[in-house]
Amino acid sequence: MGSIWSFNEEELEFYRREGWLLVEDVLSRRDLSELDGAIQTVADAAFVGDNEATYVEFEPDDTSSNPALRRMLDPYARHEAFRAIAHDARIVDRVESLLGSDLDLQHSKLNFKPAHVGSSVEWHQDLGYYPHTNDGVLAVLIYLDEATENNGCLQVMQRQHNSYLDHAAPGAAFAGRIMDESLKDMEPLPLPARAGSAIFLHGLTPHASLPNESSSDRRTLIFAYRAGDAYPLYYGAVTVEDEADPRPVRGRRAHHARFGGPPPIVPRIDATSSLYEIQAVDRVRRDDT
Numbered sequence: 058m059g060s061i062w063s064f065n066e067e068e069l070e071f072y073r074r075e076g077w078l079l080v081e082d083v084l085s086r087r088d089l090s091e092l093d094g095a096i097q098t099v100a101d102a103a104f105v106g107d108n109e110a111t112y113v114e115f116e117p118d119d120t121s122s123n124p125a126l127r128r129m130l131d132p133y134a135r136h137e138a139f140r141a142i143a144h145d146a147r148i149v150d151r152v153e154s155l156l157g158s159d160l161d162l163q164h165s166k167l168n169f170k171p172a173h174v175g176s177s178v179e180w181h182q183d184l185g186y187y188p189h190t191n192d193g194v195l196a197v198l199i200y201l202d203e204a205t206e207n208n209g210c211l212q213v214m215q216r217q218h219n220s221y222l223d224h225a226a227p228g229a230a231f232a233g234r235i236m237d238e239s240l241k242d243m244e245p246l247p248l249p250a251r252a253g254s255a256i257f258l259h260g261l262t263p264h265a266s267l268p269n270e271s272s273s274d275r276r277t278l279i280f281a282y283r284a285g286d287a288y289p290l291y292y293g294a295v296t297v298e299d300e301a302d303p304r305p306v307r308g309r310r311a312h313h314a315r316f317g318g319p320p321p322i323v324p325r326i327d328a329t330s331s332l333y334e335i336q337a338v339d340r341v342r343r344d345d346t
């Protein structure tokens with residue numbers, strides 16, 4: 058059953074064709090300020106004495122004594138304010154209209170992309186990192202600050218969500234970025250938007266973002282959802298780790314896995330590592346060759 062938040066036919070058609078959909082003002086100023094409070098609380102708790110928690114990453118180019126955060130892993134597990142948004146009808150009713158009424162949270166994260174030092178994200182497909190039996194998987198990226206072309210808003214390649222693209226050179230380890238040459242001459246589409254806007258991004262839509270060299274932060278809270286009949290493909294310890302903590306959102310997991318959509322490429326990732334680190338290792342390898 059649709060709700061006032063469900064996408065209409067025109068929006069659904071747009072998503073199916075383009076592989077993304079941007080909705081302005083999904084969250085209110087009040088939501089944003091509650092999330093600001095939660096981020097502060099969780100970030101403060103990440104530093105105990107000289108140790109920092111393993112759920113935060115820092116910007117490597119920030120050489121100050123107090124380096125800026127690059128990413129918080131699994132915010133869903135760390136504060137009720139994040140969980141409330143992950144289950145909020147304004148988000149989940151929209152996701153339901155795209156994926157159906159049985160939904161799981163596949164993972165969550167918060168990218169800080171801080172002013173002056175925010176890292177780039179190279180072109181990749183999310184399902185390239187965690188292939189599933191079908192492509193009923195999407196990410197909702199919620200801008201917590203205004204995102205502009207200057208501070209590294211998300212960029213997408215439109216209408217490119219119909220196949221898995223290679224994220225490794227032949228015979229080489231997973232590079233975490235698209236190695237396929239097919240996108241080379243295509244024009245990326247930047248998606249600037251106000252704080253509180255959300256991008257609904259198909260799991261196979263290639264996306265990236267430039268470094269943040271501006272003086273304004275560009276924080277983005279990300280929740281990835283999957284349909285109840287989309288099951289992760291096992292490719293080693295990383296899958297086990299990713300799946301350790303099931304997060305039902307609505308309905309139930311299906312009795313049968315559905316196999317459909319483009320044939321998945323199985324990544325060869327040996328150990329859990331952040332997208333940024335995998336892509337950095339690949340940059341070094343690229344520079345060496």
Ligand SMILES: O=C(O)CCC(=O)C(=O)O
Nearest residue numbers: 168178211265266277332
């Ligand atoms: O924050 C961004 O610019 C992109 C995020 C992303 O693609 C990711 O973290 O997987």
